[in-house]
Amino acid sequence: MKPAAFDYLAPATVREAVDALADTSRHAQVLAGGQSLMLELHYRRSRPDLVVDINRVRGLDRLDVRDGALHVGALARHRDFESPEVAPGPLGRLLSLAAHHIAHPPIRALGTMAGSLAWAHPAAEWCAMAVTLDAGIELRGPTGARVVGARDFFHGPHLTARRRQELITAVRLPLLGDTTGIGFAEHRRTQASFAVIAVMAALTVFDGVVTEARIGLANAAGTPVRAYAAERSLVGAEAARPLSGPPEHHPFARAGGIAAECDADPRARPYADVAYQRQVIAVLVGRALNQACEDLRRLSGGDRR
Ligand SMILES: Cc1cc2nc3c(=O)[nH]c(=O)nc-3n(C[C@H](O)[C@H](O)[C@H](O)COP(=O)(O)OP(=O)(O)OC[C@H]3O[C@@H](n4cnc5c(N)ncnc54)[C@H](O)[C@@H]3O)c2cc1C
The missing domain is CATH 3.30.465.10 (Uridine Diphospho-n-acetylenolpyruvylglucosamine Reductase; domain 3)
Known part of the structure; x- marks a missing residue:
């Protein structure tokens, strides 16, 4: 389908862009990369009167x-x-x-x-x-x-x-300190599809003990999730031990379970029921935390890339 008709404006400054959006009598949409908006226009799920294309606004790519x-x-x-x-x-x-x-x-x-x-x-x-x-x-x-x-x-x-x-x-985006290790784990159905679940983690460690943990989950609820309960369970835990052996005794596996059961709020999807999504979350949180530990080990070996 072709988009419904709309006016098009390509401002050169932020001021012009904001002025164009300020007119409340018109439904205006910003066009940036167009990788979501163009689909919406083509399917006519979005029918703006005005498209404000910001791609020529100077300095916004900084x-x-x-x-x-x-x-x-x-x-x-x-x-x-x-x-x-x-x-x-x-x-x-x-x-x-x-x-x-x-x-x-x-x-x-x-x-x-x-x-x-x-x-x-x-x-x-x-x-x-x-x-x-x-x-x-x-x-x-x-x-x-x-x-x-x-x-x-x-x-x-x-x-x-x-x-x-x-x-x-x-x-x-606040910088992370040098004693922080990071990890990222994602499950998706095909190479280019959206994540079924994605997990990112940052572990700050002092003397082998976790002093701060950050865990974020994508597609685990209607909004992005910060896994605060799982994070709290990690503070004070030993970070050196890789996730292996009986998982129920490992702090990373425990954190995965807490993230899945307490922090996440998954909705059933045609290809993934809630129990399955919780299982994927638990596994991916463990993997991302393991990776964060590996990252720290690599850094303590002198590799600061
Ligand atoms: C096949 C496919 C696979 C994809 N896979 C993924 C994926 O795995 N992970 C993922 O995260 N995304 C994925 N995307 C989405 C992609 O990342 C989009 O680029 C992103 O969602 C929107 O960014 P955009 O710059 O293209 O925004 P646009 O499409 O230009 O705009 C999207 C919306 O945001 C508004 N908007 C844009 N910029 C601004 C601004 N500066 N101020 C105010 N409003 C603004 C627009 O008005 C519009 O409503 C996928 C898209 C496609 C088509």
Whole structure:
């Protein structure tokens, strides 16, 4: 099907883009990478009066590290995160692992992190990443700018705290310290499909003991999930032991079980009932935590890439 007719505007500045969105008499949609919006237009699930194409807005593709965070402009593409060099230390490695799991190269060349957050698909890797890292989402609207923390941003599938007149201008991702190991595990049905479940983990360790844990889950509820109960169960646990042997005695396996039963709230899907999804979550959390330990071991061996 062809999209319904709409007006098209390609502003050159953020100010012009925000002015275009400010007109409440028209239903306007922002066009970034177009990898979700174009489908919506073609299926006529979205019928805006106006499409505001931000691809020519100067400076929105910027990625820079300052004040302890990676600042991601609204036009930074998924592909920009494929290299771990995108940010120093564990943050760059974690973003790189996640980026390689998003769709396939042509989609990664166009799709943007900000667009993914605005679209708020429960399975999106960047949405789970944002809650895992306590990202800040920078919004600009007719009344000024504000920053919303990721944990307050996602309200449901495709529902966020963004007002219709607001543009996401950037995403702030706090850097992770050098004593943090990272892991990422995902199960999907085909190479380019959305995750059945994805898990990301960051473990901070001192003297072999976990002092802080961050665990995020994608597609484990209607919004991205921060597995707080599982995280709490890990603080004070020994981090050196790999996940092997009787799993019920291992802190990572226990954390997996807690994430699956207490933190996640999966809905039945045609190809995956709730029990199956909980099992996948438990296994993937264990794997991601194991990887985080491996990452730390590699670093303590002197490899700081
Ligand atoms: C076949 C296929 C497989 C995919 N697989 C995955 C996957 O595995 N993981 C995954 O995470 N995603 C996946 N995607 C989605 C892809 O990542 C999209 O790129 C992403 O969801 C949206 O980003 P975009 O820049 O393309 O946004 P667009 O499609 O341009 O916009 C999406 C929505 O966000 C709004 N929007 C965009 N940018 C802004 C902004 N700066 N401010 C305010 N609103 C904005 C738009 O108005 C629109 O409503 C897949 C898509 C396809 C087609």
